[in-house]
Amino acid sequence: MRGAGRTPGHLRAAVPGMDRGAGLVQRGLAARGIRALPCAYRACSVRRPRSAGDPQLWAPRPEARPLRRLLFHLHAGHVFFVPGRLTLSEAQAACRRRGAVVAKVGHLYAAWKFSGLDQCDGGWLADGSVRFPITTPRPRCGGLPDPGVRSFGFPQPQRASYGTYCYSE
Structure with missing residues (x-):
């Protein structure tokens, strides 16, 4: 999944219904250089930055558990x-x-x-x-x-x- 978690739109898609007023999405965490999204149970893998300005982000593995179980x-x-x-x-x-x-x-x-x-x-x-x-x-x-x-x-x-x-x- 290329560029997973890099925009507020990706975050909204990953966490449906939790975008209004959450602050996380509205503030655009990816744009602020957040280095990782919360993950548990080895459900995430790191995506390496493509350039010096591209922050390192965590992206869900395809076999990852659904978010509701993680929360x-x-x-x-x-x-x-x-x-x-x-x-x-x-x-x-x-x-x-x-x-x-x-x-x-x-x-x-x-x-x-x-x-x-x-x-x-x-x-x-x-x-x-x-x-x-x-x-x-x-x-x-x-x-x-x-x-x-x-x-x-x-x-x-x-x-x-x-x-x-x-x-x-």
């Missing part, structure tokens, strides 16, 4: 939403009180993709972004016809306007 380890725990008008530090405290941590982006994507998490409420994530998962698109909830994880970007952490997504094992 399954992220789904071992439970993602849940805590409503409220919280700052990021208040969100962290709210999760701790429940014996959890603020969910990472990968936790939210795994819960959306594998458990069908559908919550039309923006919530803080560990990276400081605010996102919400939509399994069933509807008016006034994401505004797009496709399911996915929507993003409000990275609002000011001291702004108390969102709930939070927590993760517990």
Whole structure:
């Protein structure tokens, strides 16, 4: 597969439904010189650069397992939403009180993709972004016809306007 993983389009094709608001695709990681895409279980092989300016990338082997199996380890725990008008530090405290941590982006994507998490409420994530998962698109909830994880970007952490997504094992 010549040039695998070199453009945001290739990344979108490799990870369907996870492109909206993921940041990975929108920021064009390949264009930023990322040296490797996450792979596990020897499912990837290195593609050598053709020139000095061509970053080394990992490309899936033809016999590689499907992506959903590679990401399954992220789904071992439970993602849940805590409503409220919280700052990021208040969100962290709210999760701790429940014996959890603020969910990472990968936790939210795994819960959306594998458990069908559908919550039309923006919530803080560990990276400081605010996102919400939509399994069933509807008016006034994401505004797009496709399911996915929507993003409000990275609002000011001291702004108390969102709930939070927590993760517990």
